[in-house]
Amino acid sequence: MQLDRPESQTGKAPLALGPAPEKLLLARPNSRVRLGVAKMQRIKRSQDLVEFFGYSTALFLTVMFLLDGAVSQIVDVPTALSAISRLTALVATDLLLIHILLVSRVPWIERLYGHDRTTTAHKKLGKPILYLVLAHFAASLVQYAMLDGKNLWDTFLFLFFDVADMWIATIALALMITVVITSINMARKKLSYEAWYIVHLMSYGAVMLAIPHQFSTGSDIAGKPIQQAFWIALYFFVALNLVWYRILSPVVKSLRHNLRVDRVVRESSDTVSVYVSGKRIEELGGKAGQFYLLRIMTASQWFRPHPFSISAAPNSRYVRFSIGNRGDDTSLMPYLRKGTRVILEGPYGVFTEDRRSKPKVTLIAAGIGVPPIRALAESMAAKAGDIQVIYRTRTEDDAALLEELRTVCDIRGFRLHVLAGSRGEGAAWMPAGDARPDHQRLLELVPDVAGSDVFICGPAAWTRAVEKTLRRVGTPAENIHAEEFAW
Template sequence: MTTVEARPGPTRGIRPKVVARTGLQAGFAVNAAIVAYLFVQAGFASNALIVLGRLTGLYAALLMAFQLFLMARLPWLDRRIGMDRLAGWHRWNGFLLLWLLLGHAVFIVFGYARPTGRDPVDQTVELAETVEGVLRAVVALLLILVVGAVSARFARRRLAYETWHFIHLYTYLAVALAFTHQVAAGTTFTSSDLATAYWYALWGSALGAVAVGRILLPLWRNWRHKLVVTAVVPESDNVVSIHLTGRDLDRLPARAGQFFLWRFLTRDRWWQANPYSLSAAPDGRTLRLTAKAAGAGSAALRQVKPGTRVFAEGPYGAFTTLHRTRPDTVLIAGGVGVTPIRALLEELPGHTVVLYRVGSDKDAVLHRELHELALARSAELHLITGPIAPDPLAPHALAGLVPDIADRDVYVCGPPGMTTAVLRSLRELGVPKPQIHFERFSLAG
């Protein structure tokens, strides 16, 4: 049996998630107030539409910088809030940003067109030709419109992760174009030394966070640990486990329940980064991921050879024991969502009940390991099979399997539909929100 280091007990006092969320909200509120102050100090244009255009443009710039912070993958923030929720906030913030940018463009164009009587198209062309930075702003807006379209739910479900991720990278080009537009044409930006210093500091901090979280830290960790594949083990017809080792893995701050973005450095796969959860608790010597063939990237994992070098970004996610509030736990897994659940079972103290929901026995990946772990840790394991109706995880069914579920922490990981249904059942059973921890597969699959 794998030996893992002792973990802290249930969280006391203010929860880490609350601290991080409150810090983000307070930081945004302070910056929103600073932007409003600098806007007023710069003075108002005579045209109300231009005033609205400048104000929406400034808050769009603030939201754009905030977007960078949300997805900078800073470890302190990610461990407390989780990539899953940060990605959700990033998505909704992105749609608000899009509306502010559209409002900025419409107000500015109509504001300048009203005194001259030009139509909006002619006015846009005239501004692009005569005002430095406007053409770059138009290109940035078009790029953000494309990214917003592919991020909509109906489009996201139809795109491979690799395609969506590649298109999303154009956001950085849009950010660069928008920033140069603000420098060149932003009246408030140049209205005072204080305003100029503030905006440079804001953009510098946001871009610096991205550079640290998404470039420098991953490069440092991969140079330090030098991960390499040691074995490729088929778990079923469409599920495979990859075993890895490396240097100084005891210093890699990975925990059970977290995931990495894995890049296998072969000739045909080095450019693909796919998110997979750890399926075993890190022991300081090895790592293991287990993935289902859900796309071209995961289907090709069977072809990876031992000895292949791996570039891993992470660890990411707040689906860990850091957020425990109670001594005892319920782990609920659906399908391949069992991978982080299996890892958590290795690490969790106290009495644990595991509910594993699959369509049939043959779909129960890692079931033998779960059974052995449950025996070794005096945990209860329930394999739940059969059709989705009637719901085997409905409130009355959960209460029958775990009568004291409201007095336990509950970890849920599975397909979005199952996760949503279980969360609804937990609410009906009166499980307090701080005791519910879940992963929706929105990024880590």
């Protein structure tokens, strides 16, 4: 099914918004959107293909391991330990490369799964990989100790000092343990994002340091041309994706488009909009609802990129971010100078109209979750009445982008519900002052919410509460789309 652009939106000229002299121009909304289940099935098929590719690498390694006579060689405890050590090493290394690929933000993975799901999958893989590596280490150590008739400590010292590249591999293991421990929720909460980020860079170090011993002493790689070729191809594949998409491509793009801060505009007491402009900015692509990693190229900030959603639909004049003061770097945004160079990594994320399958849409924002919702309202293909917007804010007088949302909704014939006020009791996400449960209040605002696609953006706990209410009123899980501002 396709939706046509509303009559009022078909003109060539962009729409004027807001008071002069800071005249803001709205981009023309998408002219059509493909709806229905077929689109979601296509995405699912592509996901299946990527997952098949991932599983098949582990399968290939296991088959090569078995063809090498790994099972028939087991005759006693040391040979059994050798088999365990070899298989755990192969699977762990393969999973480690997949683990890295998941956060390398390569577009062909990001576009299918989105930032949230790839990050969740990456987090889930961390512990199993560590357990496999520890099993590999323990099995090798005990096997050598049994064969040499030495105790474990002496064997460890022998391996560390006398076996080629083993000391480097041991450091790799220590780095890996540090990375996993700092990722465990309790420890993670105590670390600043920057400290956590630096520790995580160590996982790349761990992978690099583990390589020499795999090629010099690894029974399944050393001296075996097919296996060597496979591993080299796998390492190169991951490294090229990582280096190109995370490092080189953003730098090349930012230099080519000469991306710089054009202006900073205050939106509320704690939020500013940062306008980035440059040459042929429309070629950056991107969609409403997506985000970039913004790297401000000043001496104190260039090494600390932060993710921000675009708060206006992509256009030919600027990329705009609306940024709330939440900490060290966001508090510096109001002081950015015009002309400061920036690097944009992205666009990323699947919180876009591509995931919509219904004609009716409900957009729900809270606080600084409003930027992607504002951009989606501007760009979504819709007829008047198709879209309802709910904006949850503490106070209407100090709500970032509220006036713009009002104007967008007026022009496009959407309904805007501003829910202002302090928090309700317990897990309630609607404002206090109404005794009815949230699901009743939601149904009163948007009676057909169960039959619409719902896009939610706000704090994590608040988003969970909205999702719970949506499930209660019967909105299917596949029609609930949420963007979490979490690392």
